[in-house]
Amino acid sequence: xxxxxxxxxxxxxxxxxxxxxxxxxxxxxxxxxxxxxxxxxxxxxxxxxxxxxxxxxxxxxxxxxxxxxxxxxxxxxxxxxxxxxxxxxxxxxxxxxxxxxxxxxxxxxxxxxxxxxxxxxxxxxxxxxxxxxxxxxxxxxxxxxxxxxxxxxxxxxxxxxxxxxxxxxxxxxxxxxxxxxxxxxxxxxxxxxxxxxxxxxxxxxxxxxxxxxxxxxxxxxxxxxxxxxxxxxxxxxxxxxxxxxxxxxxxxxxxxxxxxxxxxxxxxxxxxxxxxxxxxxxxxxxxxxxxxxxxxxxxxxxxxxxxxxxxxxxxxxxxxxxxxxxxxxxxxxxxxxx
Amino acid sequence: xxxxxxxxxxxxxxxxxxxxxxxxxxxxxxxxxxxxxxxxxxxxxxxxxxxxxxxxxxxxxxxxxxxxxxxxxxxxxxxxxxxxxxxxxxxxxxxxxxxxxxxxxxxxxxxxxxxxxxxxxxxxxxxxxxxxxxxxxxxxxxxxxxxxxxxxxxxxxxxxxxxxxxxxxxxxxxxxxxxxxxxxxxxxxxxxxxxxxxxxxxxxxxxxxxxxxxxxxxxxxxxxxxxxxxxxxxxxxxxx
Numbered sequence: 001x002x003x004x005x006x007x008x009x010x011x012x013x014x015x016x017x018x019x020x021x022x023x024x025x026x027x028x029x030x031x032x033x034x035x036x037x038x039x040x041x042x043x044x045x046x047x048x049x050x051x052x053x054x055x056x057x058x059x060x061x062x063x064x065x066x067x068x069x070x071x072x073x074x075x076x077x078x079x080x081x082x083x084x085x086x087x088x089x090x091x092x093x094x095x096x097x098x099x100x101x102x103x104x105x106x107x108x109x110x111x112x113x114x115x116x117x118x119x120x121x122x123x124x125x126x127x128x129x130x131x132x133x134x135x136x137x138x139x140x141x142x143x144x145x146x147x148x149x150x151x152x153x154x155x156x157x158x159x160x161x162x163x164x165x166x167x168x169x170x171x172x173x174x175x176x177x178x179x180x181x182x183x184x185x186x187x188x189x190x191x192x193x194x195x196x197x198x199x200x201x202x203x204x205x206x207x208x209x210x211x212x213x214x215x216x217x218x219x220x221x222x223x224x225x226x227x228x229x230x231x232x233x234x235x236x237x238x239x240x241x242x243x244x245x246x247x248x249x250x251x252x253x254x255x256x257x258x259x260x261x262x263x264x265x266x267x268x269x270x271x272x273x274x275x276x277x278x279x280x281x282x283x284x285x286x287x288x289x290x291x292x293x294x295x296x297x298x299x300x301x302x303x304x305x306x307x308x309x310x311x312x313x314x315x316x317x318x319x320x321x322x323x324x325x326x327x328x329x330x331x332x333x334x335x336x337x338x
Numbered sequence: 339x340x341x342x343x344x345x346x347x348x349x350x351x352x353x354x355x356x357x358x359x360x361x362x363x364x365x366x367x368x369x370x371x372x373x374x375x376x377x378x379x380x381x382x383x384x385x386x387x388x389x390x391x392x393x394x395x396x397x398x399x400x401x402x403x404x405x406x407x408x409x410x411x412x413x414x415x416x417x418x419x420x421x422x423x424x425x426x427x428x429x430x431x432x433x434x435x436x437x438x439x440x441x442x443x444x445x446x447x448x449x450x451x452x453x454x455x456x457x458x459x460x461x462x463x464x465x466x467x468x469x470x471x472x473x474x475x476x477x478x479x480x481x482x483x484x485x486x487x488x489x490x491x492x493x494x495x496x497x498x499x500x501x502x503x504x505x506x507x508x509x510x511x512x513x514x515x516x517x518x519x520x521x522x523x524x525x526x527x528x529x530x531x532x533x534x535x536x537x538x539x540x541x542x543x544x545x546x547x548x549x550x551x552x553x554x555x556x557x558x559x560x561x562x563x564x565x566x567x568x569x570x571x572x573x574x575x576x577x578x
Contacts (some may be wrong), residue, residue, distance in 0.1 A: 029547060075415070144568060147356075179449060180449070181443045181447060181448075184436065184443055184449075187431075187436075188440045191430055191431060192431035194411075194423070194426070195423065197391075197441050198391075198411050198420070198421050199413075199444060199488060199489070199491075199492055200412050200416050200445075200492055201444065202412045202413075203410055203412065
């Protein structure tokens with residue numbers, strides 16, 4: 001309990017103490033992924049329906065907000081219900097057929113759908129195809145104007161507290177579900193589908209309920225991301241990598257637990273963000289500087305492999321370590337030492 | 339007595355195997371009916387058809403006067419049909435209490451009430467000392483009791499028990515027989531698959547004998563046990 005209060009207090013005060021944009025950025029992204037992981041965990045952890053396709057719902061949120069702002073000049077405050085409705089429709093369209101599948105077949109179906117969505121979006125001219133949608137920068141004269149267009153160029157604080165609120169809301173829902181009849185049904189579906197059904201649990205209905213709750217937060221995260229980065233393109237929203245990352249956060253942290261996804265996000269995101277920034281810095285080197293730097297400069301240069309791949313190598317290493325030493329996720333490790 | 343369950347001309351085949359051939363059975367409200375027959379006779383298939391896990395190729399199933407053919411297991415449970423599984427299916431990472439609560443929640447809808455109801459059922463099957471144990475930590479006998487407690491928690495009008503004494507130690511069988519008798523006395527109708535003839539003889543008002551998917555005999559336990567075809571199958575041809 002005290003740990004929770006202390007953690008919450010730290011999160012509230014943090015951006016006031018650490019006022020460098022990069023430090024704030026790292027926690028913003030951690031909170032974003034903490035929310036995504038928590039939302040994913042309601043479907044993948046509690047209900048046992050492992051989806052490697054949540055990037056689709058994230059993308060629906062991001063693209064809807066970006067599309068209506070860039071093309072029709074509409075504030076996300078007006079268009080978020082449209083994003084939600086589209087995400088819910090997508091969830092129904094994907095969930096209805098795939099929830100008939102069990103175990104690995106469901107996982108595979110989610111991968112195929114995510115990859116198809118990526119290919120479609122990458123070729124869809126109306127949403128910028130492979131290039132994506134870039135927000136027009138809106139110069140606001142005061143805070144309420146900035147709030148209306150949800151663009152803040154002077155400070156990251158509004159973004160920080162917005163994603164913190166979303167994060168806490170998702171965490172609250174994830175916590176509360178465990179003590180509701182719904183929580184028992186979801187776990188029963190995960191543990192033994194036939195038995196659940198023989199006890200009167202409408203399996204497909206509750207899978208859908210779990211998916212919709214999960215999609216609700218995932219879609220909001222997508223909208224947040226679009227407003228934060230002000231640039232939406234396929235690779236960083238609907239790609240398979242994003243879908244995999246969302247699932248990894250929960251799996252590496254501790255699948256099916258309340259704190260697993262939170263821990264996962266706050267371990268993985270800061271590490272990968274540092275790695276990315278550190279190594280992509282070396283990408284600016286020209287060839288002569290590289291030669292002067294000796295062997296290590298070359299190693300670092302190739303490690304970076306285009307500036308954004310070291311974090312993926314880190315994921316790979318982490319998966320190997322976790323699978324070998326801590327199959328129940330990082331949370332299991334913390335439980336052992338506490 | 340009012341007929342609670344009536345199946346008429348149930349056919350079911352899996353590939354080339356005819357698992358049920360025109361099976362007609364009737365279970366009256368308040369009675370215990372035993373379903374016996376050698377392995378592969380189609381007993382569990384018949385259970386799966388009645389509880390909606392399989393759909394019949396032909397025939398009709400009525401429950402309390404309604405045609406329930408083709409309905410889903412969860413719908414049938416809500417109508418009042420409960421079952422246990424021969425291949426035990428506990429929720430492995432949930433405690434015994436949580437396992438049973440899932441069944442109770444469907445009826446009661448409130449967590450507190452469901453917990454109370456679940457504890458009552460756990461006490462009835464004699465698992466109170468294992469309430470906090472996880473489903474996967476139970477022995478086979480304990481899992482059978484858990485199956486029963488869970489099904490009982492849904493408060494079924496008709497309860498289908500699939501070999502609840504199989505794999506249970508001899509001393510415990512008496513307790514299970516008592517429990518089934520008590521459920522009947524409280525108003526539950528039971529259809530019971532059993533290999534243990536002691537259970538059938540002590541409890542069942544009526545016995546249905548299945549062989550290769552077809553009903554071969556039906557009647558009082560003693561009559562069926564002495565039926566020439568049944569004797570032949572169970573004891574060998576020279577006894578007939």
